[in-house]
Amino acid sequence: MADETDKTNDGETAAATGATTGNGKSPQLSILTQYVKDLSFESPGAPMTLRQRDKAPAINININVNANPMSETDYDVVLTLNATAKDDDKVLFNVELIYGGVFRVDGFPKEHTLPVVFIECPRMLFPFARQIVAECTRNGGFPPLMIDPVDFARMFQQRMAEEQARQKVETTN
DSSP states (O other): OOOSSOBOTTSOBTTTTTOOOTTSOOOEEEEEEEEEEEEEEEOTTTTGGGSOOSSOOEEEEEEEEEEEESSSSEEEEEEEEEEEEEETTEEEEEEEEEEEEEEEEESOOHHHHHHIIIIIHHHHHHHHHHHHHHHHHHHTTSOOOOOOOOOHHHHHHHHHHHHHHHHHHHHHO
């Protein structure tokens, strides 16, 4: 079970450092559970596509984050990862993973809840999802696909900018 105290980088609890919100509660972020919702691996040309190559295949990776509130403090955060490797126009492999976690986000100021859910929660899930993709591609006969770290803060900022632009368009129509 998760530790009930929120520790800072040097091991002190948030309460000991005076990190509380206006309501006197220490902010807490806990993972209640993690799960694989969907996993698909396709290698349509196997075994012919497993041969050695003179050049590396083109790999396209897409990552998306979604979140749904489950209660006042609990959120279902879902990472969707799609990776496709191609050699010219031939698909070598396609892997799709939907990996989720249920998080308890409690004691944060209201304006910080969305960034915590869309930045910190996926940051905690990502290493596990990355490992699943790597094992899946390795088990499919390819070298493990090690996805580079993701800047979830930048993704969140882009998403918020797109949302603001969409709202401006909707209000002008």
